[in-house]
Amino acid sequence: MRIFDPHIHMTSRTTDDYERMHAAGVRALVEPAFWLGQPRTNVGSFTDYFDALVGWERFRAAQFGITHHCTIALNPKEANDPRCAGVLDVLPRYLAKDGVVAVGEIGFDSMTSAEESAFRRQLALAVEFALPAMVHTPHRDKEGGTRRTLELVEESGIDPGMVVVDHLNELTVAPVDAHGCWMGFSIYPDTKMDPDRMVRILQDRGTDRVLVNSAADWGRSDPLLTRATGDAMLAAGFTDDDVDRVLWRNPVEFFGQSGRLLLDELAGASTASTVDASSTFEGNSVLRGQQVT
Ligand SMILES: [Zn+2]
Numbered sequence: 001m002r003i004f005d006p007h008i009h010m011t012s013r014t015t016d017d018y019e020r021m022h023a024a025g026v027r028a029l030v031e032p033a034f035w036l037g038q039p040r041t042n043v044g045s046f047t048d049y050f051d052a053l054v055g056w057e058r059f060r061a062a063q064f065g066i067t068h069h070c071t072i073a074l075n076p077k078e079a080n081d082p083r084c085a086g087v088l089d090v091l092p093r094y095l096a097k098d099g100v101v102a103v104g105e106i107g108f109d110s111m112t113s114a115e116e117s118a119f120r121r122q123l124a125l126a127v128e129f130a131l132p133a134m135v136h137t138p139h140r141d142k143e144g145g146t147r148r149t150l151e152l153v154e155e156s157g158i159d160p161g162m163v164v165v166d167h168l169n170e171l172t173v174a175p176v177d178a179h180g181c182w183m184g185f186s187i188y189p190d191t192k193m194d195p196d197r198m199v200r201i202l203q204d205r206g207t208d209r210v211l212v213n214s215a216a217d218w219g220r221s222d223p224l225l226t227r228a229t230g231d232a233m234l235a236a237g238f239t240d241d242d243v244d245r246v247l248w249r250n251p252v253e254f255f256g257q258s259g260r261l262l263l264d265e266l267a268g269a270s271t272a273s274t275v276d277a278s279s280t281f282e283g284n285s286v287l288r289g290q291q292v293t
Helices: 015-024 045-063 087-095 111-127 142-156 172-178 194-204 225-235 240-258 261-272 277-283 285-289
Strands: 003-005 025-031 067-072 100-107 133-136 163-166 182-186 208-215
Touching: 003 015, 003 225, 003 240, 015 025, 015 045, 025 100, 025 240, 045 067, 045 087, 067 087, 067 261, 087 111, 100 111, 100 163, 111 133, 111 142, 111 277, 133 142, 133 182, 142 163, 142 172, 163 208, 172 182, 172 194, 194 208, 194 225, 208 225, 208 240, 225 240
Parallel strands: 003 025, 025 067, 067 100, 100 133, 133 163, 163 182, 182 208
Antiparallel strands: none
């Protein structure tokens, strides 16, 4: 089973996770820019993080045979802090970089006017840079938030096929589907979606425009829940081809619209992907220079 996790925050994970993900079949992923837990107080704090996403984390993933992409944005939660507003001005220089495959995560957290204005501006950037948009839906008032999200997507003029609306559930999937956007589902150990609920949604709606991710953020989460969903699909009678469509070809199709996927590098690396992580670490001058312990 080959897996492309379309939404996973590797910054919050360990090298053990990278090893287990590779063993489970994960060969590519997208890490969206998000909130780091501790609120940031200035623009430089964001640019250091964005540089880590396009540089350091991609390098770290490659040590484990996984191709790393990212999305860049001012996240909804921090869009409420006026000290972070200047982040919107530095986004264009990141949105032009290799391996940046979407604008995201954007959208609503608490549905404030500051969030709405950052959301509008970043949808416009997605249109300007001809990039897909990854849209986060709020955890509270998910239905109201999803409705308002779809209104703003429509107003922006972006092609709905360039938008994934993420963290959906049984109640919010229908309007997103009706708008022609891609439908993202985050599978969690004990909240939101689990593998069996995900299988039932796939049985109801089919595999078209569906992206399944493990999110794997600061809360209790599991980076192998993409694999668990593939296994649950097979147990429920889906074919290997169905699983490959959901867990590999769909994310390739969606993020491929950016023209920035790095999967050619993966093809080159796959012959050498039995990387011995420990020897690679010791042999690498970049890592040695950074005194990784
Ligand atoms: Zn996320």
